[in-house]
Amino acid sequence: MAIDAATEPMFMPGDLDALRARLLEGWPRLVAGESFATGESTSFILDRLARALWDDPSLDRVWLAFVIVAGAFPSAEEVQRFRRRLLGGNAGDAFLVVLDCTLAGACREGGVKRKIRIVSDRPVVDVDFSATHGHNTGIQRVVRETLTRWASKRVFELAVWTEYGTVMRGVTKKERNLVLKWTSTMRTIRPGLRALHDDETIVPWKTTVVFPEVCNIRSTEALRGLARYSGNKVVAIGYDAIPIVSAGLVTREDSNKYAQYLSVVKYMSKVLAISDSAAEEFNGFADAVRMQGIAGPQVLSIPLPVDTVTAKAGSSASTSAWPVVLSVGTREFRKNQTSILVAAELLWREGLNFELVFVGGDAVELSGDFQEVLGLVKKNKRAVTIMLNVSDETLLEVYERARFSVFVSLHEGYGLPVGESLAHGTPVLASNYGSVGDIARQGGCVLVDPRDDDSIREAMRLLLTDDALVDSLKKEILARPTRSWDNYADELWHASLSTEVGVVE
Structure with a gap:
């Protein structure tokens, strides 16, 4: 089987090189224990990968194959369709099934041109908002206080989402600093426009994906596919369910966005709530999800600390004549x-x-x-x-x-x-x-x-x-009993991952 006129619309000049690079990155995960000659064509490599997928079309392998070929994360529906097409055909059909089922994904945000890096040796942490905005209240404060402490002694991969939520990408130096080296001078920073396919796509595989923020609505389709079918352990910090439980206190748009977020949470492994009250809210949601025959997330309460800010000695004298x-x-x-x-x-x-x-x-x-x-x-x-x-x-x-x-x-x-x-x-x-x-x-x-x-x-x-x-x-x-951000960060890490993984350099 070869890539020919029937599949040519999917590939422009240079696209085949990008596809080949993605196939080589994904080969050891999907075609284990088998190698190929250096000079083999891209068509041969893709055909062999498609046949290996047909031999074992488990959902996590189908999810990964989609990402490799399309350069985009699939929705849950795309994973289901892809697998059903494989199961309904024979080994000889697998090549064209793979191309047909990934074509739409390859067209999203220049996916066909993307480079990918599969991450399996460390957790991937989604910092989409905190890495692109200087805003630093509530959730962003929790993210930065926690991750700066993780970074001092643990290895993890920071990731954000592309402009339209197609895939995760690596962070730039500026974005990394917004998370790990934030200062109040960064407060007014706003996100800038980025090229569609210039950044390396981060593909979590057989690892833990941590969401310390509420997911952005633009990425919920891809997130549902990732949480449900990728085989990764997906963990979130649970802040509250205010947009649903107290919908009258927020805008209708916020409630609708949060409902989309919950459609991802239902397939997560764990929700680590910031208080006992928040844990009760998420447990109520998890119980409702189980009535649908879905396992739902395990909900744990890991309360935030009280010593949010370190007081500055000698600054307490009032400058006001009144209280x-x-x-x-x-x-x-x-x-x-x-x-x-x-x-x-x-x-x-x-x-x-x-x-x-x-x-x-x-x-x-x-x-x-x-x-x-x-x-x-x-x-x-x-x-x-x-x-x-x-x-x-x-x-x-x-x-x-x-x-x-x-x-x-x-x-x-x-x-x-x-x-x-x-x-x-x-x-x-x-x-x-x-x-x-x-x-x-x-x-x-x-x-x-x-x-x-x-x-x-x-x-x-x-x-x-x-x-x-x-x-x-x-x-x-x-x-009062004392509990520090160091305590919180350690508890959160162990609840998410259960093991140390090294030191950040």
């Missing part, structure tokens, strides 16, 4: 900052003097009536400060100046600002349920129902006027 009340977090309805504003306005009317500081970006479409209430409060010339895009150093200083912080979110997977505040010895007014309540009950916090504005006001008044209470809470903070 500082701090709220950290993106301004959106779920974070409940409007309730904080209302409570503060009522306390100002009582004659209490304090400065209210909000740190974090604006999610305009989700902020609800925050801006409207803020405008009314400012008309009364209240001491309200909005801080955008602050550096880590500035955030640290504000935490240490604050008399207490307020984090009365309606739904969280964890609640990093609570841990950050406690790490600086600053008491917290916190929600009394879910993951935030779990953190707060260990000491140093006053708990309230975040849906009750009057309760928030009363608690703020108490924290502003009762020095003995504040001192008592600071003592509780010192007595």
Whole structure:
């Protein structure tokens, strides 16, 4: 069998060289124990590989063969069709079946021209967002804090996705630095355009693929194929199920995207939840999946640490004439900052003097009536400060100046600002349920129902006027059990992989 006029539309000048290189990379995995003469044609190599696949069309081998020939990751449906076509024919048909079933994939993002590198000796870690954006709150902070610690003593492969989500590719030096050497000067970095096929495709094979971020919707088709059929162990950090469980707190688009993400999670091996509360949400999803006859992921709770930031000695003296009340977090309805504003306005009317500081970006479409209430409060010339895009150093200083912080979110997977505040010895007014309540009950916090504005006001008044209470809470903070990012990173690695694999050079 040869590549001829019937298959010519698939191959342009230079494409056959790229195909041959991919076939040589994949040969030892699919045609084990057999070699060929150096001068053999690409057609011969492809035909022999196709026959070996026909002899053993297991789903993981079909997945890998698709990637090798097409230079693209298949969807779950493409893997199924490919295998059925092989099973329905004979060995002589295998060559044309392989070409026919991979043709569409080869046309995606210049797949036919791609180089591939099969990775089997180390885990592959998807850092698609963190490697291409300077944004550093929530998920990105977890990714960077964790992976910088992994990189000091372990080997793993960083990967991102191509522009249209066709395949994983290796990271550039700049992208690697955004993950492993992030500084606040990188905060404004945004992704740039890249050539379709200039980067080396990363193909995980018989290894573990770790997703420390929520997968991008552009790659969900390929991810479902990878999670379901590639034979790799696929593990994710589970942050929360807010877009489904509390869909009214997010946009409809976010809920739809998250539903696509869950269609990948259902085929994963493990979900490592960042809190007991998040674990309960993912366990509920896993139980529902099992009703479909699917094994579903194993869900483990590995809570995030409290010592998010290392305090800077000597920076705690307040520069404000009044006590500082701090709220950290993106301004959106779920974070409940409007309730904080209302409570503060009522306390100002009582004659209490304090400065209210909000740190974090604006999610305009989700902020609800925050801006409207803020405008009314400012008309009364209240001491309200909005801080955008602050550096880590500035955030640290504000935490240490604050008399207490307020984090009365309606739904969280964890609640990093609570841990950050406690790490600086600053008491917290916190929600009394879910993951935030779990953190707060260990000491140093006053708990309230975040849906009750009057309760928030009363608690703020108490924290502003009762020095003995504040001192008592600071003592509780010192007595809390300690757990570091080093602890978290180690636990996450072992839960994902169960073994050490070497040292990064």
